[in-house]
Amino acid sequence: MTSTGTSQGRITVEGVGLTFTPARRDPVVALRDVDLAVEPGEFVCVVGASGSGKSTLLRLLSGLIPATSGRITRSGEVVDGPSRESAMVFQSDNLLPWRTVLDNAAYGLRLAGVPRAEARALATERLELVGLGHALDRYPRQLSGGMRQRVNIARALAVDPQVMLLDEPFAALDAQTREIMSAELLRIWSADRKTVVFVTHQIDEAVYLADRVVVLSAHPGTVREVVPVPFGRPRDLHLKRTPEFGRLVDHIWSLIEDEVRSSLVR
Amino acid sequence: MTTTGTTESAAPGQPRQGPAVARSRPGRAFLPWLGGASRGASLTRMVGSLALLVVVWHLAAVHLVDNRLLLVPPAEVALALREEVAGGDFGRHSATTVLELAIAFPIAVVGGIAIGALLAGSTPVRQTLDPILTALYSLPVVALAPLFTAGLGLGVTSKVAIVILMAIFPVITNTDAGLRSADPALVETARAFRADRWQVLATVTLPHSLPFVISGVRVAFARALVGVIVAEFFGSVSGYGFAIAAAAQSYQTARLLGYVVVLGLIGLLASIGMSALERRLAPWKEH
Numbered sequence: 001m002t003s004t005g006t007s008q009g010r011i012t013v014e015g016v017g018l019t020f021t022p023a024r025r026d027p028v029v030a031l032r033d034v035d036l037a038v039e040p041g042e043f044v045c046v047v048g049a050s051g052s053g054k055s056t057l058l059r060l061l062s063g064l065i066p067a068t069s070g071r072i073t074r075s076g077e078v079v080d081g082p083s084r085e086s087a088m089v090f091q092s093d094n095l096l097p098w099r100t101v102l103d104n105a106a107y108g109l110r111l112a113g114v115p116r117a118e119a120r121a122l123a124t125e126r127l128e129l130v131g132l133g134h135a136l137d138r139y140p141r142q143l144s145g146g147m148r149q150r151v152n153i154a155r156a157l158a159v160d161p162q163v164m165l166l167d168e169p170f171a172a173l174d175a176q177t178r179e180i181m182s183a184e185l186l187r188i189w190s191a192d193r194k195t196v197v198f199v200t201h202q203i204d205e206a207v208y209l210a211d212r213v214v215v216l217s218a219h220p221g222t223v224r225e226v227v228p229v230p231f232g233r234p235r236d237l238h239l240k241r242t243p244e245f246g247r248l249v250d251h252i253w254s255l256i257e258d259e260v261r262s263s264l265v266r
Numbered sequence: 267m268t269t270t271g272t273t274e275s276a277a278p279g280q281p282r283q284g285p286a287v288a289r290s291r292p293g294r295a296f297l298p299w300l301g302g303a304s305r306g307a308s309l310t311r312m313v314g315s316l317a318l319l320v321v322v323w324h325l326a327a328v329h330l331v332d333n334r335l336l337l338v339p340p341a342e343v344a345l346a347l348r349e350e351v352a353g354g355d356f357g358r359h360s361a362t363t364v365l366e367l368a369i370a371f372p373i374a375v376v377g378g379i380a381i382g383a384l385l386a387g388s389t390p391v392r393q394t395l396d397p398i399l400t401a402l403y404s405l406p407v408v409a410l411a412p413l414f415t416a417g418l419g420l421g422v423t424s425k426v427a428i429v430i431l432m433a434i435f436p437v438i439t440n441t442d443a444g445l446r447s448a449d450p451a452l453v454e455t456a457r458a459f460r461a462d463r464w465q466v467l468a469t470v471t472l473p474h475s476l477p478f479v480i481s482g483v484r485v486a487f488a489r490a491l492v493g494v495i496v497a498e499f500f501g502s503v504s505g506y507g508f509a510i511a512a513a514a515q516s517y518q519t520a521r522l523l524g525y526v527v528v529l530g531l532i533g534l535l536a537s538i539g540m541s542a543l544e545r546r547l548a549p550w551k552e553h
Contacts, residue, residue: 062458081460088458094451098473098550107469108459139550159459 007076009040009162009195011061016070017220018056029220030056034070036214036223040162041193045206046214047252049259053221054199055091058167061197062088075162084112086163087156091171093148095140101127101151102136108159119158126154129188146177157188164189166198170205178202182209183237190234203252208240215255218263224255338520347524355509359525362505363494366422370429371490375483377430378437382479385438386445403435408496415501425497425505432493433486437479444478445471477548484540491533 013036021027031053038044046054059065060072063081072079074086082088087108095104103110105123110116127133130150140148149169156164170178182205189196200206206213210229217224229248231239239245300307320340327339350356385392385399411428418424448471456466498507506525513522544551 064454064458082458084460088455090451090455090458092451094449094455096452096469096473098476098548111456111459111461111465111469141550 007040009075010073011036011038011163011195011197012071012073013037013057013061014071016060016067016072018053018060018065019068031060031067032220032222034221034223036226038195038197040195043189043196043198043209043211044214045210045212046197046199046216047201047203047206047256048216048221048224049218049256049263050201051221051263052216052218052256052259054201054216055167056221057216058088058165058197058199061163062086062165064088084159085161086165087159087161089152089156089164089166089169091168093140093145093152095148095151095155097140099139100136101132101138101140101143104140104151105154105158107155112159122160123154123158126157127151129157129191130154130184145173146181149173149181153185153188161194163195163197166196168200169198171201178205179237185209186233186235203249204240204245207245207248207252208235208237213252215252217256218259227252335517335519338523342520343523343527346518346520347527350509350521350524359504359506359509360528362422362502363498363507366425366429366494366497366505367490369422370426370494371433371487373426374430374433374486374490375437378434378482378486379441379479381434382438382441382482383445385442392442399435399438402431403439407431408493411497411500414497420501420503425494425502428497429490429493433490436485436489437482440478440482440485441475444475447478448474477544477551480540480544480547484537487536487540488533491529491536495529 013034016031016034017029018031019027019029034057046057048054056065060067061074061079063079063083063086066080074083096107099107102120102123105127106114106116106119109119109122114122124133124136127136127150130153132147132150132154135143135147140151143151149172152169153166170181173181186209198206198209203213207229213227213229215224215227216222227248231245300310323337323340327337331337347356385395407428410431411424414424414427418427452470452474453466456470461469494505495507495510498505499511502508506529510522510525513519513525
C-alpha cells in the first residue's frame with residue numbers, strides 16, 4: 001500500500017518524535033509519537049498552541065531536520081533529506097534580494113539544473129498564475145508583503161512538487177490581504193490538487209482551507225485530534241460567515257484554548 | 267570681471283518685473299530636478315559644490331589668511347600646476363605614483379578577498395589570526411615606512427609594500443564579515459530546494475557578501491592613497507609624495523597645493539568609479 005503508483009504525494013508519519021538537547025540544558029521533547037497520514041491531493045492544515053511543534057513537524061516532513069524516532073515516508077519513500085518531491089513555503093518570504101521576481105521564482109528550477117531559458121519560462125507561467133506577470137523585472141524590495149509572498153508561492157509551485165509544505169505563509173500579512181491570499185491559494189490548489197500541509201495559528205484560516213485539520217497539543221507536541229472539515233468545494237469567503245463554520249472553529253479552539261492560555265503565562 | 271559679477275548679483279534684489287517672473291518659472295522646475303537622482307543632476311551638483319570650494323578657497327586666501335606659506339589663491343595653484351605639466355615633472359611624478367598604486371592595490375584587493383574568505387571558511391584559522399589582524403589593522407602602518415625605505419630602498423618596492431599593508435585590512439575584514447553574515451533563513455531556503463554547499467555559496471553567500479567587499483575596497487583605496495604619499499615622503503626619487511615634500515622644503519606653496527588638488531581629484535574619481543561599480547554589480551541595493 002505504501003509503495004504503489006497511487007502513493008504519489010502520499011505522506012505517512014509513524015510514531016515520529018524529535019528530542020533535542022540545548023547546550024548545558026535538559027533535553028527538550030519537541031514532538032512525541034506523532035502518527036499521521038496525508039492522502040495524495042489532500043489539503044491538511046496543522047494548528048496548535050505555540051510550542052506544539054507545528055513548524056518543527058513541517059521541517060521534519062520536508063527533510064530539513066531528521067526525526068530522532070519513528071519514520072516519515074513521502075510518495076512511498078522514506079524521507080532522509082530535502083527532496084524535489086516537496087517544496088517549502090516559509091513564513092518569511094525568504095526571497096533573494098539580489099534576484100528579480102522572475103529569477104527568484106526560477107530559483108528552485110535553476111538549483112535543480114534546469115537551463116535558464118526553460119526555468120524562466122516555467123517561472124513566468126507560475127508568476128502569472130499568482131497574478132505577478134507584470135512585475136517580473138522588479139526586485140523584492142520594490143514589492144509589498146503580499147506580492148513577496150506570492151513570489152514565494154510561485155517559486156515553490158515552479159518546481160512542480162508532489163507535496164507543498166507551507167509554514168504560516170500569510171502570518172505576516174494584514175487581515176484583508178490574508179483573506180484574499182487564502183482564497184487564491186485554494187484556486188491555485190484546485191487546479192492541480194497537489195498534496196498540501198499548511199501550518200497556521202489562525203483556526204478560521206485552517207477550517208476554510210483544509211479537508212482535515214490536525215490539532216496538536218503542546219509539551220510534548222503530539223496529535224490531539226484530527227478534525228474532518230465537511231464543507232464542499234469550491235469554497236468562497238462567504239463560508240466563513242455561516243453558523244456551521246463558526247461551530248467547527250469553536251470546537252477546535254476548545255481543544256487548544258487551555259494550552260494557549262497557559263502558554264501566555266508560562 | 268568684478269563689475270559684471272556685481273551687476274549680476276544685484277539683479278535678484280531688484281523689484282520683480284515681467285522678465286524676472288518669466289525667469290523664475292523654469293527656476294521652480296530646476297530645483298526639484300537638481301535634488302533628483304538623474305545623472306545630469308548629480309553631475310551638476312558635483313560641479314556646483316566644487317565651484318563653491320574654489321570660491322571659498324579664493325576668498326579665504328585673499329581676505330582671511332595673510333600667510334602665503336599656508337595658503338595661496340586657486341588661480342596661482344592652477345598656474346603652478348600648469349608649469350609642472352609643461353616642464354614634464356608632473357608626468358614623471360604621476361607615472362611613479364600611479365605605477366606603485368597599480369601594482370599594490372590589485373594585490374591588496376585580491377589578497378584581502380582571499381584571506382577574508384579563508385577566515386570566513388575556517389573557524390580555527392579565524393580564531394588564530396583574528397587577534398593578529400586586529401592588532402595590525404589598528405597599527406599605524408605608516409610608522410613602518412622608514413623601516414621599509416631602509417630595507418627595500420628608495421624605489422617602487424618599498425611603496426608597494428606599504429600600500430599593500432595599508433589597503434589589505436579593510437578588504438579582509440569586510441570580506442570575512444560579508445561571507446559570515448548571510449541570512450540563515452535564505453540558506454535554509456536554498457537547502458529546502460536541495461542546494462548543495464557550492465550552490466549555497468554561489469547563490470546566497472557570495473551575492474550577499476559583494477556589497478561588503480565593495481565597501482571594503484572603497485576604504486582600502488583611501489588608505490592606499492595615504493600610504494603611497496607617506497611612503498614617498500620618507501624617501502623616494504619621484505612620485506606625488508616626493509614632489510610635495512620637495513615643494514615644502516623650498517617653500518613653494520602653490521606647487522605643493524597643486525599636487526594636493528590632484529590627489530583630491532584622484533580620490534573623487536575613485537569614489538565615483540566605486541559607486542558606479544556598486545550600482546552595476548549590486549543593482550538590487552538602494553542607492
